[in-house]
Amino acid sequence: MYKFFVNSNQINNNQIEILNEDVNHIKNVLRLNKNDEIQICNLNTSENYECKIIDLNSNSIKCEILSKLDETTESNVYIHILQGLPKSEKMETIIQKNTEIGVSEFTPVIMERCVVKLDNKNENKKIERWRKIAEVAAKQSKRDKIPIINNCTSLKNIYENLKDYDIVIVAYEEEKQQTLKQIIKEVNNKEKYRIAIIIGPEGGIAPKEIEFLKDNNSKIITLGKRILRTETAGMVISSIIMYELDKN
Numbered sequence: 001m002y003k004f005f006v007n008s009n010q011i012n013n014n015q016i017e018i019l020n021e022d023v024n025h026i027k028n029v030l031r032l033n034k035n036d037e038i039q040i041c042n043l044n045t046s047e048n049y050e051c052k053i054i055d056l057n058s059n060s061i062k063c064e065i066l067s068k069l070d071e072t073t074e075s076n077v078y079i080h081i082l083q084g085l086p087k088s089e090k091m092e093t094i095i096q097k098n099t100e101i102g103v104s105e106f107t108p109v110i111m112e113r114c115v116v117k118l119d120n121k122n123e124n125k126k127i128e129r130w131r132k133i134a135e136v137a138a139k140q141s142k143r144d145k146i147p148i149i150n151n152c153t154s155l156k157n158i159y160e161n162l163k164d165y166d167i168v169i170v171a172y173e174e175e176k177q178q179t180l181k182q183i184i185k186e187v188n189n190k191e192k193y194r195i196a197i198i199i200g201p202e203g204g205i206a207p208k209e210i211e212f213l214k215d216n217n218s219k220i221i222t223l224g225k226r227i228l229r230t231e232t233a234g235m236v237i238s239s240i241i242m243y244e245l246d247k248n
Contacts, residue, residue: 003142077193113200113206167193170219170220176222
């Protein structure tokens, strides 16, 4: 069953109105019609409904709520990936695949070895596209929330936003001893977790940046003897964390 997102103001009594781009997608791409059933999620509350299409026009699609669904696809583990800005379209892959895994937030980070330089105009376009990719991936994987895509920031600025995390993990190819397995074992048994993952760009994280992260209580880990690409590392760490800590 196809899934779509709406806001609370689109829900009125026993009906939901779908607007904007989803209208064209439902009518002209999926070619759904009256009486076809879809799943709709309220972005403001994460509540899910099984619905039936009752009316289609050029501007909106009206649906009748058949039932409220109790299950959730969201994890008890909140993962925030802070990604050293990569080249080409790699950030799109990072956001798409990690959204499917269950990551809740992404922040592109400007690091010393980043090749890509974005001006304000290009950054705004990129952020807009990345948010759309996150939305589409959330629909496809039947998430109950669309991940947050933050604006680009510097490495030194991120720590103001990381104080509330249970642990901050940094993947570093020069680390030889501390492993992700060891770090996960140290995490207290909790109902919910907030974990930040910092990944360097293609050239890796510079030594002085690693020292800065160490001084700010980050856990520097190795991912083994094989060096992973920047677009692969976050997926590997997120998958392992979800496997070990996800209770939903």
